[in-house]
Amino acid sequence: MSKYECYETMFSDRDCLVNAIRAAGYTQVEVHEEPVHLRGYMNDKRPEKAEIVIRKEDISRASNDVGFRRREDGTYEAIVSEYDKRLSRWVESEKKIRKEYAREAALKTLKDKGYENIQVEQTKDGKYRITAKVPPHRIQAKKQTVGMGVKK
Amino acid sequence: MNQKNLRPEVVIEIDENTGDVSVDILNMEGQACSEVADDFLALGRRKSSYKKKEYYASPASQAATIQQKNR
Numbered sequence: 001m002s003k004y005e006c007y008e009t010m011f012s013d014r015d016c017l018v019n020a021i022r023a024a025g026y027t028q029v030e031v032h033e034e035p036v037h038l039r040g041y042m043n044d045k046r047p048e049k050a051e052i053v054i055r056k057e058d059i060s061r062a063s064n065d066v067g068f069r070r071r072e073d074g075t076y077e078a079i080v081s082e083y084d085k086r087l088s089r090w091v092e093s094e095k096k097i098r099k100e101y102a103r104e105a106a107l108k109t110l111k112d113k114g115y116e117n118i119q120v121e122q123t124k125d126g127k128y129r130i131t132a133k134v135p136p137h138r139i140q141a142k143k144q145t146v147g148m149g150v151k152k
Numbered sequence: 153m154n155q156k157n158l159r160p161e162v163v164i165e166i167d168e169n170t171g172d173v174s175v176d177i178l179n180m181e182g183q184a185c186s187e188v189a190d191d192f193l194a195l196g197r198r199k200s201s202y203k204k205k206e207y208y209a210s211p212a213s214q215a216a217t218i219q220q221k222n223r
Contacts, residue, residue, distance in 0.1 A: 113191050130166075134160040
């Protein structure tokens, strides 16, 4: 039986994390309001629990479930078995989840804050480049501040 | 064209391997630039490119990296 290990992450937005996991190829990711038990490679119920679960069948035949459990500080910790941690597929998936989470979080921030003309492109080396125009009211705030300075 | 007449914009780059984020704020300076930079506090490193000087940067460890915790 492969031991589970927990990792701190900077993920804090559930929707962004779930979308990132899906973008990494795990379309069947489970999302629960209350944490559920993870299952080991022999389908055994393990004591570790998580709200977001990638079932072992989606990773590899000999894998264990991978989970993301919400912590009190609002971030998620990843729960990954020693076996899966060494799998090249999971190592690549972890990279992709980090990258896709950053993309999702950036786009959410831009939309929530009213940025305009948001454009996403991916460079040849795989890097994301997102551009957006600052909303007009944010620029006006700057001009008003400058005007006040001039009067003084 | 005078750089100050250009519409301010942000350029966000996400590293393909680490998911680290850098945010550039173009054609903007002063308090308004600072306020725009604050929008991206949770994303990682930020800098202003108005004069291509670093505005300020948070430690790389604040980027979206996964750290191992002994348990």
